[in-house]
Amino acid sequence: MYFCETMKKHKKTKIKSLCKLSKKEVEANLDEVALLVTNPKHICVKCARVAKKGSNLCEPKGISN
Ligand SMILES: [Zn+2]
Numbered sequence: 001m002y003f004c005e006t007m008k009k010h011k012k013t014k015i016k017s018l019c020k021l022s023k024k025e026v027e028a029n030l031d032e033v034a035l036l037v038t039n040p041k042h043i044c045v046k047c048a049r050v051a052k053k054g055s056n057l058c059e060p061k062g063i064s065n
Pocket residue numbers: 019044045046047048049057058059
């Protein structure tokens with residue numbers, strides 16, 4: 001995971017599933033992605049992505065930390 005501060009055009013995009021994002025989409029929506037993955041409570045057992053809400057993952061499994 002890395003965070004870089006790039007000056008991109010701010011597109012307003014509603015991310016539904018983190019699993020379906022390509023690397024470019026992640027980069028383009030970094031602020032929103034960062035919000036969704038802060039303090040993750042779920043992990044996707046297929047993609048190994050994490051999210052606060054299980055609804056943002058295709059196969060969410062609750063995690064405890
Ligand atoms: Zn997934």
